[in-house]
Amino acid sequence: MEKQPLPTDDDRPGESELDIYVQDRQQVSSEPASRAGWNSKIEYFLAQVGFSVGLGNVWRFPYLCHQNGGGAFLLLYVLLMLVVGIPLFFLELAAGQAIRQGSIGVWKSISPRLSGIGYSSCVVCFFVALYYNVILAWSLYYFGNSFQSPLPWENCPVQGNTTVTECEKSSPTSYFWYRKALDITDSIDEVGSFNPYVVGCLFAAWTIVCLGMFNGIKSSVKVMYFSSIFPYVVLFCFLVRGFMLDGASEGIAYMFYPKLEIWGDVQVWRQAATQVFFALGLGFGSIIAYSSYNPKNNNCHRDAFTVSFINFLTSVLATLVVFAVLGFRAKEIVMACVLSNVKKLSELSLDPSLMPNFNYSDPKSVSLEVYTEWFQQSGNENPWNLTECDLEKEMQKGVEGTGLAFIAFTEAMTLLPGSPFWSAIFFLMLLNLGLSTMFGTMEGILAPLRDRFKCLAKNKIKLTVVSCVIGFLIGLIFTQRCGNYFVTMFDDYSATLPLIIVVVFETFSVSWLYGADRFLDDIEAMLGWRPYAVYKYLWKYVCLLAMLGLLGATVIRMFIKTPTYRAWNQENQELVNVDYPGWALAVLSLLIIFAMLPVPVGFIYSYVKDRREPRSRDTEAGHYNIVNTDETPMTDMSEQDHRNGFAVSDSLPLDSA
Template sequence: MKLKLPNPGLDSRILSHAELKRLETEEAGDRPKWDNKAQYMLTCVGFCVGLGNVWRFPYLCQSHGGGAFMIPFLILLVLEGIPLLHLEFAIGQRLRKGSLGVWRSINPHMLGVGLASMCVSLLISLYYNTILAWVMWYFFNSFQEPLPWSQCPMNGNRTGPASECGRSSPVDYFWYRQTLNTTAAIEETGGVQWWMVMCLVSAWAVLYICCIRGIETTGKAVYVTSTLPYLVLTIFLIRGLTLKGSVEGLKFLFTPNELANPITWLDAGAQVFYSFSLAFGGLISFSSYNSVYNNCEQDAVIISIINAFTSVYAASVIYTIIGFRAMERFDDCMSGNIVMLLNAFDLPEGNITEGNYDQTLQILNSTHPNSIQSLHLKSCDLNALLSEGVEGTGLAFIVFTEAITKMPLSPLWSVLFFIMLFCLGLSSMFGNIEGVLVPLQDLQVFPKSWPKEVITGVTCLLCCAVALIFVQGSGNYWLALFDTFAGSVPLLIIAFCEMIGVVYIYGIDRFNEDLRFMVGHKPNLFWQITWRVVSPLIMLLIFIFYFATIVNKDIFYKAWDPSSDSFPTLEMKLYPAWIYVIIFILAGIPSLMVPGAAIFTAIQRRRGQDGDDSSARLKSVQHTHTHTYK
């Protein structure tokens, strides 16, 4: 028995295979097309492969025991990521519309799925481009020797280093004070930082130039933005492998040190989901510009393999550098302890080395325990230094920048690193902004007479104005809030509805015939099982576990507070009560758009039917009245 929900009028809302064939033959239609297949593939790779591949995947690998995380990641990539990617490619290519048009065509009650995708893409675009502004700031500051984050600046009276920097570190001080000028709490705005405003405007200007004519311009830009990161990663890998400690970093990354637990599977599922940029609407729009006979099944598999490879490859590169940084810190720690021991016991230089340090310390501790205790020697543990898990901005702007300062020709490596981050972020923004612009045009928010250049410009200008919230002193906290909630629950709900919508409302049999028409063969058993059961079930489980973990605990954020007793460690602070209103706006409103739009459509249709019935009854009465008095 096959389950298919009623969907009257579907045939009148979509083009038939014959009409698609005629459009393809006559090259008709008003939608633009890709110049070639390479542009399309590079654009999709650039959208899917983003900053998360560089700074989140390595952290998850390390925190879950390397190999113990790889296994569930690859399993869920096959069972969750690839099926949904194939579905989005196929439905966009078949219906030849953006995300809003696709779901409205399948069923008017699914309009909310497209609206929710647009809303999430908009929210994520706001803060994602702010990260590019930060990257630009570091890039501009990389053209000097020494790098400005390699040493503390002098205090006001030039008698020593700035107090805050002396209590923390040069890289921390440059990030939190000279870049963000961060406040001690999210309630303190701190005013707008003019240097970051300039970078933010520049980032939106670059995005506008690249997207000014849609895929006509982004299709050219991706030749650079989607390929350059791989070149830079390769250069960093070659350089990283020559550094002391790189092998230890790779061993630590890929050696399993814990058994897989439910949290590991939950994080792996979420990482697969987000790393493919699914449910944003951008992939549906990109595939709609393809030939109707494009092999979307092959595209989904190829891009999935590239995405998985990039994640593992980037993690390897990152941990060669983290291994080098940990080894440098370990050597500094050991050198400091050795110097203290040599001076305290008046031993000749070279008497204590790293090789005999533990043995010598044990002997001295047994003979002079009080003297050893009074020295307050540091604990030097390489594994502890390697296990300092850092993700996100902390990895890019603190850990990696510190490692770069210890490398010869550090400005060169800094320039390369931030060029790579900018390209990764910019190519992802192409898909995010596409997920906003196409639905806005479908909704006819702007007058039809406005050219695409003006619509894109107005959208970018408004987004830039709203994004000023992220360049305040508290902007870093706001960005973390958006990152945590805007792209979490809503995306899971959207993706689940997409799968249900295609399989049970559009109809899996119709979808299979569409794929036979487009690709040349019916989807095999793997696709049937994952689309119908496995992928929706996985997404449902991830949603339940995620919701359970969030609801049952207080929500904290990490604050840079020089007045804190734990400084320079980031202080965990509880969000103020009013922040839950913001969280509802970020996560609740996009999620509620799905049922809300369905209810609104049903009410509108009901009123329309009532109006038609009343009109029919009125005509009947008028007809009877006229007939009676003839």
């Protein structure tokens, strides 16, 4: 049903404006709500937490924390989350809950000329869904291979009577990841054939997502009861087991050791802000979509704080687990290095006065502290050509992204008793973390399209199936032997810049075009109490300037630093930084342009349409005066109607006066 303007006295002669207003409210309120809703608050929390808590909490946050000052980075992260992340999260929650539509409908209600913001969110969600599901496919592949003893990545394969050279010079886990799972090429230019195992796993991943989204939130939330809770069970199991391992305390100490000097580094602020931005899922439209299924009086202000801090605590929990296990792995490797070096010393015929005071009859008794102290005193250049065996350097190897999950952490699990069990539950955890995020990402695509186009709303199941089929077919790009490099390209460039621009427009449109005070008025009418006035200044100045600063820093970094990717060099058995070729730079540029294009296109389309078909001031501002850049109040609508009618559609009952 199309929205119809409220009748005036001319339409109903003999009735006062107040009588007409009351009758219309009663009529609209009696209409049944056609939009779905959550069965309980628990379902909503599972969905929002499941979307915001994803793979980045496990393999991105720990890396950033370790590389950027440990405890100092945690404090910086909390500060930015409080002054930027939570206010913007609250803004999206309130807008979605009030207007009860997806991102396209929300920003079109704010102003028809801003509808492109919602379409940009959909495009970015689609890009993210394409490569994110490939990561789920990799997790499925490793999960399926975990039911073996020993694990297939525990030892190097043997050809004839010799160990495979590539594996021997790298590690069994690196060899399995790059050669068996990916069968990767040396560069993005070498396309290679499709990996049949990854293709099969990708098909399975999209099938799971399709079945989970088959009936919208009614079906996906049933999966989330498991996919949102199970990761916490696994993390606590790993935490308890990790604390019992030798080297766990060293790993956690390295992670949390504060380095306050990092606060003076602009890049650290940029990385912290970006992590807050992506951890909460701002700009995707998924927050708006999930919130749109809430009742109007839901306390979205409390939800913003609750979900944000659950997300933060999950990141801290995952970081404790990661560095406890990585500390154990590093300690095992370093102690093996110490043992090897002590044995080398014992086999040399040297002047006893030059020999360190070690117990050569029992090399295992030499502690890391004693060896490190002797090595530092002897100087890095020693006549025995021994290695340093540095614990911190060992912990820094492969602790970011896929390198953490599929190499470093996987290697650590091979050292645990019952390694197949720990491997299986770890990759099942990754699979569930990814699924919850994928459900939210897909909802950020499907909900706005269903709200905007009635034909799609009537064919909800077909829309879901077709979207998943298209996602699988395009996703085959990532299953080539060079597919991992395309995943890196999409992850680094297809979402970051467009999403920041989307959030800048969101913040500007609400706080300046619509008006922060008026937005707070509408929230007050919706919740029954008025949020703190500090949000007005945070939205108008702090958040907007912070996002503009993040946008500027990101753009400058893209132009100053040549885009590169990490490629596996088979000859040297190591990762090397490689510049993107010209065609790849063109592709990533098109990804960014295509994601941002709906914003100017929507504005131009609306402007041209207004020029050809001049609308009344009421219509241009939105049906219920959703946005009115002119501060003059509407004459044909009461102030209370304006405040309570914030984005009310004909399919929803109006809140009682």
